[in-house]
Amino acid sequence: MDYSKLKGDKFGLVKVLVRTLKAPLLLPVIPRLAYLAFTFCQPLLLERLSNYLSQPRLDANTGYGFIGASLLIYSGLAISWAFTWCRYFHHRMRTMATSMLVTEIYKKATTAHIGAGDDNAVLTLMSTDMERIKMGLRSLHEIWASIIQAALAGWMLYTRLGVVFVAPMGVVIVCFSGLAILTNFTGDSQRAWMAGVQKRVGLTATVIASMKNLKISGLSAAIGDFVQRLRVEELAAGARFRQLAITAALLAYIPQLMSPPLTFAFTTRTLDATRVFTSLSFLTLLTSPFSQVFQSIPGLVSAIACLGRIQAFLECETHHDFRQVFAKITSKTDEVRGNDKSDFDGGLDELHHVEIKNGWFGWEADKFVLRDVSTQLPKASLTIVVGPVGSGKSTLCKALLGEVPFSKGNVIISTMATHAGFCDQTAFLSNGTIKENIVGFSPFNEARYEEVIDATALRHDIVTLPQGDETNIGSDGIALSGGQKQRVSLARALYLHSELLVLDDIFSGLDADTEEEVFRKVFGPDGLLRRRRATVLLCTHSIRHLPAADHIIALGNNSVVEQGSYATLATRQGYVQRLGLTETGKSDVTHEKAPSKRTIRSSKNDVLNRTISITSSLGSNMQQSRQVGDKAVYRHYFKRMGLFVAACSVIFAALWGFFINFATNAIEIGFLTHSRGAGLTYWTDDIGSNRPAHSSAYYASIYATFQVCCMISLLVTALALLIIAVKRAGAGLHQEALRTLIQAPLQFFTNTDTGIVTNLFSQDLNLIDTELPEATLNTIVCFFIVLTKTYSTHFLDTLKGITTIRAFGFLTNEVEKNARLVNSSQQPAYLLLMIQEWLNLVLNLVVMVIAVVLTILAVRLHSNSAFAGASLVSLMSFGDSISGIVIFYTKLETSIGAIARLKAFKETVKPEDTDSEDIIPSEQWPQSGIxxxxxxxxxxxxxxxAENGSNHTPTxxxxxxxxxxxxxxxxxxxxxxxxxxxxxxxxxxxxxxxxxxxxxxxxxxxxxxxxxxxxxxxxxxxxxxxxxxxxxxxxxxxxxxxxxxxxxxxxxxxxxxxxxxxxxxxxxxxxxxxxxxxxxxxxxxxxxxxxxxxxxxxxxxxxxxxxxxxxxxxxxxxxxxxxxxxxxxxxxxxxxxxxxxxxxxxxxxxxxxxxxxxxxxxxxxxxxxxxxxxxxxxxxxxxxxxxxxx
Known part of the structure; x- marks a missing residue:
């Protein structure tokens, strides 16, 4: 769709998602309503069973009915919540939304004009923002269901306790007001945090791609310090957001922790066991939804803010191909396709492929690099563009491709030139083999392939590579020299079936001998392009080739200073004559016999095994680290956060479990679940006796004290894990990984995919900052209660080579490839969610069995109604507590995989420094330079x-x-x-x-x-x-x-x-x-x-x-x-x-x-x-x- 139509609508992208995913959004509604109905059956069963057990004589048939009711209710809860219904549909919707957004971001990146968006911002959108959106959508259906649940629970509580039900409602209103105030700050803190992530991730990606040059320049240490400072600033911004989240969580807990003691303290009704536990179950159903909503709002606001960032990117200016396509229909009728037809005052003649009329081109508004340019490219000819540094040669190349953002005038091309073979000044090569880079998405033709290999003098170079043309050249072709990269890029342009080639400074990295050979075979009188009768624009500083040009364009002073044939310009007072060239004949340079065609693919040696082993070793170790969260990984994480902080987290989490278990019964809330049950039993027994020892106010005050202690324990645990631990572990782990990266040998960057390493510094660090501390907090809290993240590489390649991809006409192929990669990347995460929901179903069925057994025992043994009530109240969230441990532990294992990968990265990538490097020369060294x-x-x-322990001679x-x-x-x-x-x-x-x-x-x-x-x-x-x-x-x-x-x-x-x-x-x-x-x-x-x-x-x-x-x-x-x-x-x-x-x-x-x-x-x-x-x-x-x- 045209996302520019969304401008002015703050929630335009949200509305588009809702309209597109209408059916997947609505599918979970019915099973969620069923789950809500079964949920309210629990307190009703408890009430009826307690009344039944209070009778002196029990009817056996009624008891059998209670057993059947418990079986029906708890099995219904399990099935309605199972992955086959509510959770299945919800996870499917989240996966679909994620895939759609990733695809749309990628499509927009391929259509945005050069300079329209920040590549660093796009990279952050694809990683960090997507994770925040997935987290924010987790509780989407719980919000509306919670409102219905709270309304029904409030009405049922009123029927049991009267108007005192307004006490918990008052607490909710106060907390909701506080949360509304917090929400005003959440968006700004989220944006500041994401901006910090974007800046740091973008620079890290640049550092990874430029590490060789940074090491040569002696700037690696300075840049490393700069990146680490950005990481510290990012963590500080993230801490402000997490502080707001902790405050929101406390506000969410207050209603469910403080409402029961307040309600019981002010009620005028008589409190017996049945009424206490029934009311407590309804209080749970009343307050827990608000807690759910309160805790979901920051994540939802964060997700909406991230959707806003994505919408802003999707709305950014689209690449506008200002070129006009001229098609010859008949000898008398012409057709013009393109933009600004009203300004078109003529077509191309049969002798020219491209024409520029009064063209103005620039990269900033009102700052044109080229002004009033008028020129033509003759068909089947070689046009060479020359000029001093900064004269606009590269801008002219981009103008012919329609890639300059600001332009005036007309650029007219023939229909045969809509796709052009393009070589950028800095060669763009994707992470793949030489053959894959040359062929691209074109059909493979053996004869054509061999022809371009010979023409670009690559055969000799390919023979020296470990696996010939099947050798993976790494990201940005880092395994090749500068001249080899330029020639592979030229071979790709020559392989494309196009009549127009635009070549920007392709000889800059070639020696004179190789340059002469390539020029002769490609552009010479018997060269490949002459035989194909192709139209070529060649920008170059190699002025010695000017005599071979059919047409010359000399740039200077932001315009064309002269143009024409070499013979004409050499006799005219101007730029070309001042170069002082003389026309020469054919080259008589002799060349070595090229290796045979078979040699290209048969040249394999043991170097390949060593080359692959390094990448495979890193990938294998990191893959194993994702499979097993061993003790060493946890020790590594706790050591980085600080052992004292880790100990405090465990101790206060244990105190939380103690206070909340002893105080009251189970309450489920948001991302934390817990059970309570013992304290109220003593209360109900005492006040139910003929001579109670204490008043209800006495027990209510003790109850409230335990709840306050719960909140204090939770606050300390959250501060320790979400603020202090994140800052310490986040900065320490990043510094370790960054030091490893900077100290890694050059071979590592040659053999390792930059997408893998970039993921470590983007998605994995995001997991460490967000999901890992949350999963750790949830896991240890649930534990004590029971006792008591490939398409990254492809995306980076696309951002780097978007001009080349568009010029070659490969956009559709790249989008299809991205769709396949997105689909593959979503499968493991989706299957993990399904496994978790299957486990959740099994655990809920276990709870069903326990409930049935408890009901059978209570009915058959005529149990005390207070203990039966306490047991059933505890059972209301026992399943969630058990499944919470497993699910949160699974999330912890998934998130700790980020630590494992960083740890494997540090241990696998050995530093280039050795212990023998013990000499640190003075600042004046080298004094002589010998x-x-x-x-x-x-x-x-x-x-x-002794590489890999082999005995062969290294290459x-x-x-x-x-x-x-x-x-x-x-x-x-x-x-x-x-x-x-x-x-x-x-x-x-x-x-x-x-x-x-x-x-x-x-x-x-x-x-x-x-x-x-x-x-x-x-x-x-x-x-x-x-x-x-x-x-x-x-x-x-x-x-x-x-x-x-x-x-x-x-x-x-x-x-x-x-x-x-x-x-x-x-x-x-x-x-x-x-x-x-x-x-x-x-x-x-x-x-x-x-x-x-x-x-x-x-x-x-x-x-x-x-x-x-x-x-x-x-x-x-x-x-x-x-x-x-x-x-x-x-x-x-x-x-x-x-x-x-x-x-x-x-x-x-x-x-x-x-x-x-x-x-x-x-x-x-x-x-x-x-x-x-x-x-x-x-x-x-x-x-x-x-x-x-x-």
Whole structure:
């Protein structure tokens, strides 16, 4: 439906749910009314049986009637409440509502335009808010049934005790007024709590996805502290909500605890055993519904507030495809489909696929990135878009896809271009195999698949993977290098049957050799796209390909500065001519013979077993932890909450059970059940005697004292478990899990699904904060009375790649896949509810047997009417007490599974730190920057030498590295994608593990690398990753530039001026303005990342150390050549005394370096001076230079 129609209606989504689920909502009504009728039969049976037993002579037939009546009443109670009737229908309705909401949230996420909603908010809606809604709907049918029950019980009480029945009604009215006041604060506290959860979960998801870059940047500790502070703030906000809930619970208990003594104290009727126990049973039926309502209201209000948050998301602006589809009907008749037809003043000619007329495009209202753009994409041609950083190249790509939120003018496309093969600047890959990512939802065609594998030069890379193209690449393709991810993304676009391809900076992570090969095979004269006669728009900084373009669009100053063929633009004074290119012929680069097609799938080795074992180990341990709630898990939980708090909870719960049992009979209420029975027996015996020892007021005061003690015990228990324990355990368990996450080796993030880990920090922590303390409280209270949460991964993938999914036309397939995942995810929870209700039925049938036996004994033995009455009153809630223990314990086991999973996560994921890392260098280290690697071999495994106890040789990322780097020298690392360049950087940052026999051969400033403390190492060495990392959206520019807060605003401004970003930042509010990663282009993000490194260098210089090591991993991959020269100058001047080790595919950037290291398949194949190697015949580096120059 169109949820925008709900705007203005605060409860619009609630009404939609009611209309949609009308039948499931009404189905439980009849069995619930039957249960209500059987419930009122209990006090009537008690009254008649007590009168019967008070007679001196008993009629046997009447006694048999009572036995039959007890059998009928208690079996009716069991069956009417059983899962086959009331509870079954109710649970089915809750499951349906949950599935519907999850599906609608997912559908809305796929149709919302980029930037319309906060991904963090959506993630919270799918997890925390859904749990609150399910909890709030638990007592939906109890509210209306409780009102009917209270009215009938009040009338029956009036017939027994007279007008004194207004005493409990007065107590109820006072408590209800207090609850109404509390409700005014519940919504605000709920929203504040959910906002805190949303912020923390969103940042955690970002941290999990960006952990490699955080570790490289040395920001993991700072970000971890930031996340923990958010967790503490979230718990504080949650505590305010729970305080209101505890107050509401106390208000709910007051009527049923204080009404009986007040009623008996003020009644003028004679109190005999029959009247006391009959009245007490009606008082129970009168007050317990109000208690039910009182306790249900906070949860219901919370659920409605969460539904309001979901409604606000569903109402948010929908993605509007502003493009106009032009279809040729006949040679004389044209048709236009799309929006703004009135502004359409012409169609596409037969020579063009796409046309933009006077287009204005931007990401914020009235702030257009591109202005007055008019251009055309010729059919069956290659159009290349060039321009400086921030000129709007990516915005133009999104405009062609209809993904820009603010636009004016016309974008006209042909019907053959409605779906486009799209490659985003940051490659989107889902958690699956290479083959699954390439094929997607398209039909599999072996010939087409092999064709795109060859065209993207992936065959050589696939052979090196453990299971070929069936290898799972992990979330965001973390198992692949940057260049491999770009080529898999390109292969997916090529596999799609589409005549239009939009490719955004696909060469940023490719070395010159691989780039040339891919360009030749895909875009060259005999390339794949030329043979298919496809229309291609390619945005790139690789300007050497411009001569091969059919059409060129140069952007600058927020518009098109020039466009045309290369021959035309090269002779015209403009942007292209200033690039100084010369047209060249075909590439003569030779290439290695590609592996056979069979090799792709036959390349399997033992690495796969080790790769899978880590993920399987985590999943298996966590799965087992859900099956068995062993003692260690409970000890772990109680230890985190504090043993004193746990002891106080148990002691006061025991006192609660004692006081309430001794004082009176059973009363069922909301989520707590208990039984009472002994005290009233003495009272009725005394006042029924000829010479009573005490007045009714005396017994009523004792009765009231016990009830007050009950409330005090309950209050202390609730405060201990719901406030203190939640704060302590919640913060402690989160800190443990976060520390485990940050200290986990890189291999963990490569092999583990981010959805699994994100669930630990969202749904499991929500269980710990909500259901677990409640289940613990209910379980121990009931115990003493008797004595005396897959679709997450898919959803995250969808949020990350929504533009690609829409461009490919896969939305319908993704929605269907989500529906299947939602259905699968609901089955276990639904079956658990059914099992619980079956158990409830069995226990109620046991109560039926007990009731029948009690009635038989009372009738046959002519029992005292007072004891018979007390027994039957106690039996009214005995079944609920027994089933409460089992059901609440089941919930406790389910909730404690969250603790078990966090515990398994901590124990299974071994930290990357080792005991041998005992050296913590000074702040001035490294003073020289000397790096020595003597025959070092390394693997990403945590213990490559003896992984899983196997004897095989581990698969190595680096082999026999022999490299000596002098102090202050500048060394470049080159090679094709996947050759081990970034692995060498990872080795120096201890993200990669040397083999034990070569560990001593790696040193920095003569300090063994394997003995240096890892967090300290990453703090001392300045490193810039290829993908810039940022704090959550809304954080200030200064906080992103200086996460550790070690500089002044003036110093931050100086840094931004140096990297050329100050004017851009100043136009958007300055240093204290909120920002998001999307505010900056990819090139600007890399400049800001370099600025962060420059700030760290200046901070070190202020402390007296102007020497060190700078590691750069493709820092200029997404910038134009002019910006690249700026970055070169910054590195050359600001880091002139530093040892610089730079991975780069841009060879122009490193020609003035002291040395260049060429790598291939994890080995160094060539070392030397760049200029000398470039001039040397047969040099590998020389081949790369000649290739990049073409």
């Amino acid at each position: 790096v020595e690697l003597k025959g070092v071999s390394a693997s990403y495994g945590s213990n490559p030498a 190595l990322a680096l082999r026999n590295i022999q490299l000596s780097i002098n102090a202050g020298s500048k060394v470049a690392i080159c090679g094709r994608t996947g050759s081990g360049k970034s692995s060498l950087i990872a080795l120096l940052l201890k993200l990669l593990h040397p083999l034990p026999e070569t560990a001593m051969s790696a040193t920095i400033d003569n300090t063994p690398l394997h003995r240096i403390n890892r967090p300290t190492l990453r703090q001392r060495i300045i490193a810039v990753p290829q993908e810039a990392v940022f704090l959550p959206d809304g954080s200030t520019v200064q906080a992103n530039l200086d996460p550790s807060s070690v500089s002044t605003p003036e110093e931050c401004q100086s840094i931004l001026t140096t990297v050329g970003l100050w004017d851009f930042v100043q136009d958007r509010g300055g240093l204290n303005a909120g920002m998001s990663a999307g505010t900056f282009s990819a090139g600007q993000r890399q400049l800001l990342s370099l600025g962060r490194a420059l700030l760290r260098r200046r901070v070190r210089a202020n402390k007296g150390s102007d020497n060190g090591i700078l590691l750069l991993d493709e820092v200029s991959s997404s910038v134009d050549h002019e910006t690249e020269r700026v970055m070169q100058n910054i590195i050359r001047t600001e880091f002139r005394h530093y040892t610089v080790i730079a991975v780069s595919h841009r060879l122009d950037m490193i020609m003035d370096f002291d040395r260049v290291v060429v790598m291939d398949t994890g080995e160094i194949v060539e070392i030397g001076n760049p200029a000398e190697l470039a001039a040397q015949p047969g040099s590998r580096f020389g081949d790369l230079v000649s290739t990049s120059a073409k």
